[in-house]
Amino acid sequence: MGLLTRFASQWVAGETLEDALRVARDANRRGIDALVNHLGEHYHEKGPVEATTREYLRLVSAMRDQGIRGHVSLKPTQFGVLIERSYALAQMLPVLDATKADGRVLWLDMEGSITTDDTIRIGEDLRTRYERVGVCLQANLRRTADDLSRLLDRDIRVRLVKGAYKESPDIAFPPRAEIDRAYLDHLETLFERAHDFQVASHDGRLIERALELAREHPTPFEFAMLQGVRDPLKDELVKAGHRVAEYIPYGPNWLPYFTRRLRERPRNIVTMVRSFVSG
Numbered sequence: 001m002g003l004l005t006r007f008a009s010q011w012v013a014g015e016t017l018e019d020a021l022r023v024a025r026d027a028n029r030r031g032i033d034a035l036v037n038h039l040g041e042h043y044h045e046k047g048p049v050e051a052t053t054r055e056y057l058r059l060v061s062a063m064r065d066q067g068i069r070g071h072v073s074l075k076p077t078q079f080g081v082l083i084e085r086s087y088a089l090a091q092m093l094p095v096l097d098a099t100k101a102d103g104r105v106l107w108l109d110m111e112g113s114i115t116t117d118d119t120i121r122i123g124e125d126l127r128t129r130y131e132r133v134g135v136c137l138q139a140n141l142r143r144t145a146d147d148l149s150r151l152l153d154r155d156i157r158v159r160l161v162k163g164a165y166k167e168s169p170d171i172a173f174p175p176r177a178e179i180d181r182a183y184l185d186h187l188e189t190l191f192e193r194a195h196d197f198q199v200a201s202h203d204g205r206l207i208e209r210a211l212e213l214a215r216e217h218p219t220p221f222e223f224a225m226l227q228g229v230r231d232p233l234k235d236e237l238v239k240a241g242h243r244v245a246e247y248i249p250y251g252p253n254w255l256p257y258f259t260r261r262l263r264e265r266p267r268n269i270v271t272m273v274r275s276f277v278s279g
């Protein structure tokens, strides 16, 4: 478990709020905004959901006290969307008020496709109360072009990702080339129609295309990348004058997040096994 924790620490700030704040301060020092997520998902009981709400309130308040630049990103299933959508919305409202008081963006992560509709509906509800609300959309889902249009019509910010959840081929593109093609299409839509969106990828080809589109359509947007991935590129983009945000997850429930990171790049599994063998 110790070795696993050590390996996971490249992608996870640590188990405590203090760990997240330390990594966020470090990101800020490098000119990068923090995008902090308290790990936890798929809650079916109200106890852990309400503890999550309290943790986010502590987080936003600590970010304010320490002058940390950045935003928070919530997972709908950690706020109880699997219990009931209206309950999840009610749990998010105090966090919305706290982020609104500081002018931070409240981002919603996008999880597996059984929650896509509810996440979008919650994003729309939150947007009626505060203009700085964003929703993540996944390029691997066939429905995303419609969802993108719908969110842009409602002036909701979008974070575009490839998608980290395993989905069936009837609703998602299985080949990576098709996901990349869809990502490029959505990227064009974003640069043509949106402002203040996130290009959330570490894929050099997609980032290059975003840089080209940014020259054609000057509009505010930011690159977003995960903690522990492509750090030199983040610094390069900051140096070139681009806005960059770093997704900083923390908390004791890091295993599902860690597993998704391992799965998306087979080389990570090899590196992990090697590091275990060499101690």
Ligand SMILES: Cc1cc2nc3c(=O)[nH]c(=O)nc-3n(C[C@H](O)[C@H](O)[C@H](O)COP(=O)(O)OP(=O)(O)OC[C@H]3O[C@@H](n4cnc5c(N)ncnc54)[C@H](O)[C@@H]3O)c2cc1C
Pocket (backbone or CB within 6 Å): 108, 109, 110, 111, 136, 138, 161, 162, 163, 164, 165, 200, 201, 202, 203, 204, 224, 225, 226, 228, 229, 230, 246, 247, 261, 262, 264, 265, 268
């Ligand atoms: C800020 C941010 C927020 C996200 N939020 C969500 C979300 O809410 N919902 C969701 O489904 N997904 C989310 N994701 C994850 C996303 O869907 C992808 O699974 C992940 O970003 C990998 O895709 P990629 O675009 O980087 O491309 P890939 O083709 O997977 O990777 C491109 C290159 O990036 C590098 N790289 C990528 N991942 C790693 C890694 N783990 N370790 C080391 N190098 C790596 C490698 O060099 C790789 O060749 C988020 C990603 C980011 C950056």
